[in-house]
Each structure stands twice: as structure tokens, then as C-alpha cells.
Amino acid sequence: LGWLTKKPPAASFTEDLQLVQRCLAKDEAARSELFTRYAPGLFPVLRRLSWTEADAEDLLQQSFIEALGSLPRYRGDAALSSWLHTIAVRVAYRQMRRARPMVSLELVPEEQSYDPVSRLESRGTLRRLEYILEQITAKRRIAFLLYEVEGHTLPEVAALLEISLVAAKKRVLSAHEELRTLTANDPVLGAAFARRNKEGGNV
Amino acid sequence: MFNPSCQEAERLLSSGEGQLSQEGQAHLAACPLCAAWSTEHQALVQQIKGRSSALSAEKLETLRALFLATPAPRPAILMRPRVLGVVALAASLLLLWWVAPLFRAEETTKTLSSGLGPHQGRLQEKNGARVELVTGPAGEVRVYLFDTKGTPHRASGEVRMLLSSEVFASEESKLAPVEEGAFLLGKLPKRKGAVEIKLVFPSGTEFVFSGVALEEPDSFSVAPPVEVAIPGGVALLDNTRLETEILARGEVRVRAYREGAGLLPSSDFSVPEIVLEHEKKNFPVKLSPKEDYWVGYLATPVELSAGAQVAIHCRVPLVIRGVEYEPSRVVFTRYALKVSIKIMPVITPTVIIKYNKGVKHSYKQKKKKGSHK
Numbered sequence: 001l002g003w004l005t006k007k008p009p010a011a012s013f014t015e016d017l018q019l020v021q022r023c024l025a026k027d028e029a030a031r032s033e034l035f036t037r038y039a040p041g042l043f044p045v046l047r048r049l050s051w052t053e054a055d056a057e058d059l060l061q062q063s064f065i066e067a068l069g070s071l072p073r074y075r076g077d078a079a080l081s082s083w084l085h086t087i088a089v090r091v092a093y094r095q096m097r098r099a100r101p102m103v104s105l106e107l108v109p110e111e112q113s114y115d116p117v118s119r120l121e122s123r124g125t126l127r128r129l130e131y132i133l134e135q136i137t138a139k140r141r142i143a144f145l146l147y148e149v150e151g152h153t154l155p156e157v158a159a160l161l162e163i164s165l166v167a168a169k170k171r172v173l174s175a176h177e178e179l180r181t182l183t184a185n186d187p188v189l190g191a192a193f194a195r196r197n198k199e200g201g202n203v
Numbered sequence: 204m205f206n207p208s209c210q211e212a213e214r215l216l217s218s219g220e221g222q223l224s225q226e227g228q229a230h231l232a233a234c235p236l237c238a239a240w241s242t243e244h245q246a247l248v249q250q251i252k253g254r255s256s257a258l259s260a261e262k263l264e265t266l267r268a269l270f271l272a273t274p275a276p277r278p279a280i281l282m283r284p285r286v287l288g289v290v291a292l293a294a295s296l297l298l299l300w301w302v303a304p305l306f307r308a309e310e311t312t313k314t315l316s317s318g319l320g321p322h323q324g325r326l327q328e329k330n331g332a333r334v335e336l337v338t339g340p341a342g343e344v345r346v347y348l349f350d351t352k353g354t355p356h357r358a359s360g361e362v363r364m365l366l367s368s369e370v371f372a373s374e375e376s377k378l379a380p381v382e383e384g385a386f387l388l389g390k391l392p393k394r395k396g397a398v399e400i401k402l403v404f405p406s407g408t409e410f411v412f413s414g415v416a417l418e419e420p421d422s423f424s425v426a427p428p429v430e431v432a433i434p435g436g437v438a439l440l441d442n443t444r445l446e447t448e449i450l451a452r453g454e455v456r457v458r459a460y461r462e463g464a465g466l467l468p469s470s471d472f473s474v475p476e477i478v479l480e481h482e483k484k485n486f487p488v489k490l491s492p493k494e495d496y497w498v499g500y501l502a503t504p505v506e507l508s509a510g511a512q513v514a515i516h517c518r519v520p521l522v523i524r525g526v527e528y529e530p531s532r533v534v535f536t537r538y539a540l541k542v543s544i545k546i547m548p549v550i551t552p553t554v555i556i557k558y559n560k561g562v563k564h565s566y567k568q569k570k571k572k573g574s575h576k
Contacts, residue, residue: 028271035267043258048251057266064270130251148248 016080023071035064038081042088048149049092049142051130059095063088089146089160096138132182136175143168144175327410332356334402334410344389346378346402360405364389367399378402443467443523447477447515453501455479455488459523466495473497473522480514481505487518 019037022030039060046063047056067087074083133141139161146157147168158168258266327334333349344364348356357380367373378387402410444460457474459467469492479486479501490499517530 032267032271035270036263039263039266040258057262060266061270061273065273133251145251149251 013076013079017076020071020074020076020080023068031068034067038084039064041081042084045085045150046088046092049089049096049145051134055095059088059092062095063091066091086160089142093138093142093161096142129183132179132186135182136178140171140175140178143171144179147172327412329410330406330408332404332408336400336402336410336412344378344400346387346389348387362387362405363403365401365403367401441526443472445474445521449479449501449515453504455490455499455501456496457490457498458496461523467523468495469493469497471524474517476518478516478518479505480516 019030019034023034042063043056043060046059047053050056050059063084067084070087074080078086133144136144143157143161146152146160147154152160154168154172155165157172158165161168161171163171331350335347335349337345337347346362346364350356362378364376364378365373366376376389378389380387400412402412404410442461446458446460448456448458450456455477457477459472461467461471473492474490474497476490477488477499479488486501486503486505488499488501490497520530521528
């Protein structure tokens with residue numbers, strides 16, 4: 001787990017530690033700097049792990065609040081960015097487990113005539129995909145998102161979720177299988193994928 | 204056949220759609236744990252990746268201001284160093300208090316209460332015989348014998364009592380039959396701690412009871428056994444031992460013994476009412492405090508066949524030194540010795556008060572009063 005354990009460059013590491021010390025000393029400017037320095041990097045991750053931008057903003061706030069509470073336990077074993085990333089993923093996962101699937105009216109399957117390809121490119125179809133993703137259990141969904149969307153390796157996924165490598169693999173695989181079944185059963189996406197497979201092209 | 208590692212396959216996958224090599228495809232097909240990913244789902248991945256994810260400077264500023272406005276979280280109260288220290292200290296003291304008696308057993312035993320503590324199998328049946336072991340606060344051991352129908356039986360021959368424990372060698376004594384009561388009488392020696400009492404009958408049948416001796420009994424005295432109708436029911440409530448005894452004349456007595464305090468005065472506990480239950484009939488008994496026990500009298504006669512099962516339980520909460528116990532926790536299941544229990548006469552004096560205006564008021568005052576025949 002090199003990305004978790006490797007030490008950052010000396011200057012950056014020192015800066016991180018100093019920043020942490022200042023935050024612990026209740027330095028307002030340090031807290032501001034912590035947020036300004038790391039929030040832009042964390043936000044895209046949280047945005048991809050959440051459904052809406054507002055959700056991502058909430059998660060970002062929550063992540064930094066939790067990080068601030070956990071700063072006394074930060075010992076510099078990993079880069080501050082990695083450490084914050086881990087906290088953010090944990091916060092997102094917790095939120096994912098807590099949140100009940102919400103079905104928007106826009107996501108109710110439409111039976112009208114349509115052009116599958118154009119629909120797939122439309123905003124509505126994206127939401128349909130997201131809706132399908134939401135049907136997957138939180139633990140599988142976050143493993144899938146971390147692996148496929150965030151591009152983490154399976155060992156990294158396992159470390160982030162504090163599970164074994166085998167469990168991480170199984171969760172990702174299960175997510176794939178569920179997605180395959182759900183998309184095949186979806187009247188819009190199923191047709192689109194069938195057509196794409198037939199044509200051998202990309203969607 | 205080329206068989207790349209899972210990591211290699213991941214690298215191939217993450218390199219992008221359309222660039223997956225044949226080897227990678229083969230591996231994905233063969234390795235079920237490698238999370239083989241159909242390329243059609245890359246559409247979903249790309250869509251999610253394509254979400255507007257940049258944080259504008261304006262939004263960043265807003266969120267930063269919100270973050271700074273949020274009060275810094277305080278660690279949970281139990282995680283605060285000072286609280287942790289206090290909790291750890293308290294836990295250490297508690298542990299010390301619990302462990303210390305193990306290293307000074309001699310001193311501790313002096314503060315323990317009377318008799319034999321909870322012992323398993325107070326009533327046991329074997330080879331057509333039923334044996335009940337009852338121990339008293341002063342060290343007496345009574346062994347009641349019944350046949351399978353519950354009829355009291357007399358033991359013929361000599362019954363040996365073997366007392367053993369982990370801390371002293373086995374001691375053997377003989378149980379003496381008591382003439383008027385169908386039981387045997389013995390005595391616990393000055394011992395303490397876990398004990399095992401083995402009764403060996405002339406036929407060779409053995410009954411084994413185990414329990415904890417709570418005191419160092421050095422003497423014992425037994426009330427005239429003929430009076431006892433339902434002997435010593437015992438209930439244990441925390442470190443208090445509650446005993447009932449129902450005498451043949453209908454008198455009900457409840458005593459309490461407490462670790463470290465011995466026999467409690469009646470002012471220290473309260474048993475205002477108990478109920479004798481036999482064959483689905485309830486016989487309530489109101490109790491009042493005497494010096495070191497609570498006493499009451501059965502209001503109606505109770506016909507009991509010898510060996511009949513009787514349950515004695517509290518109707519109202521029982522209070523011992525300010526601690527209230529649910530009535531359901533105090534149930535004594537006992538076996539009668541006598542065929543019937545007599546009752547005490549009820550004296551009902553009538554008092555008439557005359558007022559100047561000539562109006563008469565009268566009331567009846569019921570009073571139960573015990574008298575020996």
C-alpha cells in the first residue's frame with residue numbers, strides 16, 4: 001500500500017506536520033489553510049461518490065470536521081492528503097449506508113418511443129444509470145466507485161474500506177454482476193447496450 | 204497460456220477502453236475474483252467521471268467560511284484525557300477491591316454471613332428416594348427424606364456426611380436422626396469457601412450437593428422440629444439471604460442474613476406481605492416486624508398432604524436496606540412436612556364510643572394475635 005505508507009517529500013511532510021500542529025493549537029488561520037489546501041482535491045472524489053453536488057459539499061464539510069477532531073491522532077505515517085482522503089471515503093461510505101435510495105420521478109422508466117443512443121447521451125439516461133447504481137448495496141457500491149471511477153487498485157480499495165483484499169474483490173465483482181443484471185432489465189439502457197454490442201462500437 | 208496477475212489486469216483495465224490486450228481479456232475471463240468488467244459499463248463509469256466536479260473559487264470560499272464557522276469538535280466525553288484517567292483509576296480500584304480478597308481470605312471470611320450459600324440441587328431424587336438438604340445460619344444441616352410420593356421417610360442405619368472443599372481435606376461426620384421430625388441432623392464444621400457435601404446412605408446411594416460456606420459456624424441450635432410445617436425456604440437477593448419458615452401453628456417467619464452483617468434486624472428490611480400458594484390457591488399473610496424477623500399468621504387453615512409442593516412468594520416489593528426488589532424475584536418452592544397447618548384465632552374487639560350528643564359510632568378493630576396451644 002505504497003500510496004498510503006510512503007512518506008511525502010520532506011518539505012511537504014514538514015509543512016503538513018506544522019499545519020497540523022497549528023491546527024491543534026486552535027490557530028484559525030491554520031484551519032483555513034488546511035481547508036483551502038485540501039478541499040479542492042477532495043471535492044471531486046466526494047462528488048463522484050455522491051449523487052448531487054449539494055451532497056458532496058455536505059460530505060466535504062463533514063470530512064473536514066471529522067478530520068479536525070481526529071488531528072490529535074495524526075502521527076504523520078501517511079501524507080496528510082492520503083489521511084484526509086481516507087476520512088472522506090469513510091464519511092461518504094457512512095452516508096451511503098445511512099441514506100435510503102430515493103427514486104426521483106425523472107427516473108421512472110418511460111415506455112414512450114425513444115432512440116436508445118441519444119437517450120444514453122442525455123442527462124436523463126445518466127440519472128437512470130445513477131439510479132441503477134443506487135440499487136446496489138452501499139458496501140458494494142463504494143467498492144465499485146473506488147475501483148472503477150476513482151481508479152484505485154483493489155489493495156487500495158481494501159485498505160480504504162478496512163476489509164481484506166478478497167472481500168474487496170468480491171464486492172467489486174458482485175457490483176459488476178448486479179449492474180449487469182439491472183442494466184439488462186432496464187428498458188432504455190438494456191436496449192442501448194444491446195445495440196452497442198451488436199454494432200461493436202462504443203456508447 | 205498467459206496468465207497475468209490481477210494487478211496486471213487492473214492496470215490493463217485502467218489504461219482505458221479499447222486498449223485491453225488479449226492477455227488481459229483472457230485473464231479477466233479466467234479469474235472470477237478479478238472483477239471482470241464488461242466494457243459496456245464503461246459508459247456508466249465515464250458518465251460518473253464526467254460529472255462536474257471542480258470546486259469553483261467562489262464555492263470554495265463559501266465552504267471554507269462555513270467550515271471555520273463550525274465549532275471545533277470536542278472529543279467525546281469518555282475520550283477526554285482527564286475523564287479517561289478518572290475512569291481508569293476507578294476501574295483499577297474496582298479491580299483491586301475485587302481481587303484483594305483472594306489474597307487475604309482469612310480476613311474476609313470473618314465478614315461473611317451465615318450458613319451455606321447457594322448450593323446446587325437442594326432437592327435431589329435418586330433410586331426412589333427424594334433428599335432435601337437445608338442448612339441453617341448457625342451451621343446446622345438438616346436432611347429431609349421422602350419417598351417418591353413425597354411422604355416423609357425415616358432413614359434406617361447410619362448416614363455419613365462427607366464435607367470436602369479445595370482448601371481443606373475431606374471430613375466425615377454422621378447424621379443423627381431426629382425423633383420427632385423426619386429428618387437427619389448434622390453440623391457444618393468451621394469452614395469457609397466452596398464446599399461439597401456428599402451424603403452416603405447405608406445402601407451406598409450417594410447424593411452430592413455443592414455450594415459455598417459463608418460463615419464459620421461454631422454452634423447451632425435447632426427449634427423444636429415438630430413445630431415446623433414448611434421448613435427453611437431460602438431466596439438469595441444479591442448478598443442477602445432471605446429465609447422463610449412456616450410453623451405448624453400457622454406462624455410465618457421471614458429472616459434476612461447479609462454478608463458482613465449477619466442476621467439483619469427487622470428494621471433493616473421490609474416484607475409486609477407474602478403469599479402461600481398451594482394447588483392454585485393463594486393464602487396471603489400480612490407480616491409485621493419483630494426484633495430480627497417479620498412474622499405473620501395464616502388467616503385460613505391450609506390442608507397439605509405431606510410432601511405437597513408449596514410456593515411462597517412476595518406480593519409487594521421487598522425492601523432490604525433501602526433497595527427495592529421485585530416480588531417476582533422472591534419465590535420459595537417448598538415441600539410440606541406436616542399434614543395440615545393450624546391457624547391462629549382472630550380476636551375482633553368492638554369499641555363503642557359515646558358522644559355527648561348521643562350519636563353512636565362504632566367500629567371493629569381486627570387484630571391478629573398469636574397464641575400457642
